[in-house]
Amino acid sequence: MDTMQPIYDVAIIGGGAAGLAAAQALGRSRRRVVVIDAGEPRNAPAEGVHNFLTRDGTPPRELLDLGRAEAEAYGVDFRNALATATHRDGQGFTIELDGGEALVARRIILATGVSDTLPEVAGLEAYWGKNALHCPYCHGWEVRDRDIAVLDSQFAVHQALMFRQLSDRVTVFTTPDREIEPAEREKLDARGIAVVQREVTGVRGNDTHLTHLVFRDGGELAADALVVMPHFAAGTAALAGVGLAAAAHPSGIGTYVVADETGKTEIPGLWAAGNTRDPMAQVMMAAADGLRVGAMVNADLIQEETEEAVASLRAGAPVA
Ligand SMILES: Cc1cc2nc3c(=O)[nH]c(=O)nc-3n(C[C@H](O)[C@H](O)[C@H](O)COP(=O)(O)OP(=O)(O)OC[C@H]3O[C@@H](n4cnc5c(N)ncnc54)[C@H](O)[C@@H]3O)c2cc1C
Structure with a gap:
């Protein structure tokens, strides 16, 4: 394994519409963010993305390149890699990548989408x-x-x-x-x-x-x-090490990640966005969900940091 620095506030696994929108929201909130992306968005075989307001018909990868450039402008780091495993690391997580690198993050947003079995x-x-x-x-x-x-x-x-x-x-x-x-x-x-x-x-x-x-x-x-109707399977394999398992979707369409309305899963510190938790979401919906979940994770971190600051203040430490 390579060294495990730096410690990111948030690691986003999956750089599709959901992951990139979360990355932009968090980058603009001055969070240290890394997006790990294997580069295979679900709609890659399609010629163009339809029903995407203002960019109807744009090739899927072109749309993601635009989103990635915007996130990079706010300091978001990227890894073109597959996240293969995740472990608890203190209050956060260690994420292993297929190239041998390991990253440490306080929170994870799982935005791996679904795979379609025809x-x-x-x-x-x-x-x-x-x-x-x-x-x-x-x-x-x-x-x-x-x-x-x-x-x-x-x-x-x-x-x-x-x-x-x-x-x-x-x-x-x-x-x-x-x-x-x-x-x-x-x-x-x-x-x-x-x-x-x-x-x-x-x-x-x-x-x-x-x-x-x-x-x-x-x-x-x-x-x-x-x-045709494919079978949808949520991309949860990399999170098995922290206890995440995909659940059967109530529609019978496949599997998904159960999360509350803010994207929070039952695993502390792990959130889900986009098709991973809503396999029926279109690209704009996935992007909107990524923005919402990114904002919710930022709010969660603010709460934790404020509680720590209050505890320090009470202990007589100087205000940070
Ligand atoms: C054939 C087809 C055509 C479609 N056309 C349209 C359309 O015209 N308009 C529309 O609105 N919607 C369309 N959709 C739906 C659209 O694909 C989804 O709404 C959208 O892809 C969901 O975005 P997402 O970010 O949740 O997931 P995705 O776009 O699937 O992105 C997930 C990303 O995570 C990566 N990833 C997965 N596992 C890992 C891992 N372990 N480590 C690192 N990275 C990982 C993947 O490689 C991928 O890049 C289409 C779907 C299909 C199947």
């Missing part, structure tokens, strides 16, 4: 974030009025109804033995959404976009987009 459909990954998609707010406009296929899942009816707002050519593909609950089926029928009981096992397309669904029966069908 359904088992051959060839799907190549088109993820292009026209294999999950979120109407991220990519819906781009596939308006097109032939949109929805892959069956527990969220398929919900997704089909959402994408129906964008196109009247939406079809849900299920396995042959699947019975959609009558009340749900009625909603699809009422909105003119077809249900085809033919199992999609693969996709094929060109260099950038999928063009065809491939069925288990060997047949193929042209499609302009395939809507």
Whole structure:
């Protein structure tokens, strides 16, 4: 291990929208801050970030470069690294990085986001974030009025109804033995959404976009987009050493970190922001959450420092 200096007020693990917004708020509050970032934001496969006011369509990494430059201007340090393990260190934490360095911080903000595990459909990954998609707010406009296929899942009816707002050519593909609950089926029928009981096992397309669904029966069908629902998993591995475990999200969509409204987790000194604690949050929401959590951590440190100063004053020490 390298030396463990300096001691940061806050280490932010994850430099996506949430982590960078927290970093900016804390940097502007004159905190010693380090952001540890592995550089793989969840939306990296997408061409542009949509529904981001004033920067709609900006490539994901470009947006983060802008955010990083702003945080650096306020003295925030960065490490392009993966945080691999964390241990208690007195009142704070030691964080180990994959390059061998270790950092010490009084507080941690976990902003590692989530990872998406795609359904088992051959060839799907190549088109993820292009026209294999999950979120109407991220990519819906781009596939308006097109032939949109929805892959069956527990969220398929919900997704089909959402994408129906964008196109009247939406079809849900299920396995042959699947019975959609009558009340749900009625909603699809009422909105003119077809249900085809033919199992999609693969996709094929060109260099950038999928063009065809491939069925288990060997047949193929042209499609302009395939809507899927990945399984979301919160990035908590680096915090296992201090007792953090991801919990099942109530929606059934995957895992997340349980935190109160300020981002505080049940582990003292550990906070969470962005997709890590709200897997459904869009980029602006993740950034807003990072700002809020950054401010809350600053307030927590101010309280601790004030209590220490009061204790010192009472003990007769000179005012710092
Ligand atoms: C395909 C796709 C397209 C999307 N398009 C849009 C869109 O158009 N508009 C929109 O608003 N939202 C979109 N989203 C949602 C968007 O990705 C999230 O809202 C956003 O990424 C959440 O920000 P975050 O900071 O919480 O996490 P992330 O952006 O995922 O950032 C987390 C960061 O932490 C890093 N990290 C993880 N683990 C570690 C570790 N152990 N050590 C160090 N670093 C670590 C990662 O490498 C990453 O850089 C899309 C999502 C997907 C999947």
